[in-house]
Amino acid sequence: METSEGEELQEFTVKYYEDQLIKGMENFHPGGVDYTEKLAKEVGLCEGSRILDVASGSGETALYLAMKFKAEVVGFDLSEKMVNHATERACNLGLQTLVTFKKGDVHKMPFERGFFDAAISECSLCLFRDKVQVIRNMAQVVKSGHKVAVSDVISKGEIPKELHTPLLYACCLAGAQPLKETMDIFLKAGLKDVRGYELTADINDPWKQELPVLYNEVMNAFKDAIRLGVYEAKDESELDRLAEQLLSEKFGYAIISGIVP
Ligand SMILES: C[S@@+](CC[C@H](N)C(=O)[O-])C[C@H]1O[C@@H](n2cnc3c(N)ncnc32)[C@H](O)[C@@H]1O
Known part of the structure; x- marks a missing residue:
């Protein structure tokens, strides 16, 4: 992706989530706390762990883990x-000594080498311009032998090229990659014992409840x-069928992790 195009998309994406926040949304990943717990388990999080939450949004994940x-x-x-919103939430919950929020771009992270016990990111990797660089940055600030893990939307088939729009990019759909390619990002970033597994194979999975939000x-x-x-004009019911089919057949949600050498 050309840098200026990437920067425009990044700006659009940040604005998209800020608009959702104004509308009252605070959770920007599927699966709610169920998926957050799975990610926490993946990195072996325990009492007192020091964690970096990359692209922390409204603070939902960070506050839950604290x-x-x-x-x-x-x-x-x-x-x-x-x-600012996440910091205010932490103060309201009396968690300001455990949880802090910092503004910055994941492509240039300001933390000390090996400072964290783990680094995680929920539903955001597909939004970053240089995914290998971001995973490398996350790995650098995590202790050797500890984990970097993300959960993210994965693609399971091509979507029509006309739908590669900024809107569907911001919704984590147009930039989603197959599970294997997402695991390759971890390998290229130098992580060891990379593993990835789909969370959405099960029909009862909470992802199914998130689909209506994306459907709109x-x-x-x-x-x-x-x-x-x-795109060729179609009647509403045909579009409706195509949208449902696209979401249920072409996308899933997965956890990918690797160990810092
Ligand atoms: C889909 S939301 C996920 C938020 C949170 N992880 C959650 O699960 O609720 C994506 C977040 O990524 C942030 N973001 C996008 N590009 C970023 C970048 N380059 N560096 C840091 N954050 C970024 C946005 O501001 C937004 O809060």
């Missing part, structure tokens, strides 16, 4: 609005493409 595990968490996000955005992307004349 409450549940008494973990010391640093959340890191590019959006000042998110960082897929419908909007279809309608934008038709309005712009780049």
Whole structure:
């Protein structure tokens, strides 16, 4: 991706989530605390662990981990609005000594080498311009022998090129990659014992409940493409069928992790 194009997409994405925050949304990953717990288990999080939460958004993950595990968490996000909101939530919950939030870009992380027991990121890797660099940055600030782990949307098939829009990129759909390619990012970043597994294979999985939220955005992307004349016009019921099919067949959600050498 060209840098200026990547930077524009990054700006669009940050604004998209800030708008969702204004509308009252605070959780920007599927699976709620169930998936957060799975990610915590993946990195072996325990009481007192010092964790970096990359692209921490409204603070949902960081605050949960501090409450549940008494973990010391640093959340890191590019959006000042998110960082301020998350800091206010931490203060309201009396968690400000355990959880802090810092503004910055994951492509240039300001933390000390080997400072954390683990680094995690929920539903964000597919949004970053240089994914290998980001995983390498996360690995550098984690102790040797400890883990970096992310959960993210994975693609399970091609989506129509007309839907590669900024909107569906921001929704973690257009930038999603197959599980194997996401694991390759960890390998290229120099991590060991890389493993990845899909969380969404099970029909009862909470991901299925998240699909309606994404469904609206897929419908909007279809309608934008038709309005712009780049996608063949179809009636509402056909678009509805295509959107549902796309979400349930072409996407899943997975955890990928690796050990810092
Ligand atoms: C899908 S939300 C996920 C938020 C949180 N992890 C969650 O699960 O609720 C993506 C977040 O990534 C942040 N973000 C996007 N690009 C970033 C970058 N280059 N550096 C740091 N944060 C970034 C956005 O501001 C937004 O809060």
